Amino acid sequence: MTDERRAPTRRHSLMGKDLDGNTIVLSFTISHSLYTCPGCRGQIEVGREHTLVRYVEPDGEAWHQHWHRDCARTLEREMKNIQTRPASELQGRRGPKPRRRR
């Protein structure tokens, strides 16, 4: 059985590796400003549900892009070792994690 319809939802993010060995995290999000989708160069309007794509390079450098949900499926097809994670684990935290103080 294949699971081709996997896509990020409000509850789950997808995490995997791309062909260059970068870690990719796809999360469900809603736009708060106008974005240009790198997949189709089209606009993502404010308030639209779309996919936040975060890349983490092997050396720890990270950046993100905003993609249409349909366009991000192209990325999903190229990702390896895809895992589903609870969205709360991978997004939604503002600022650094609290650290235990001595």
Ligand SMILES: [Zn+2]
């Ligand atoms: Zn697009």
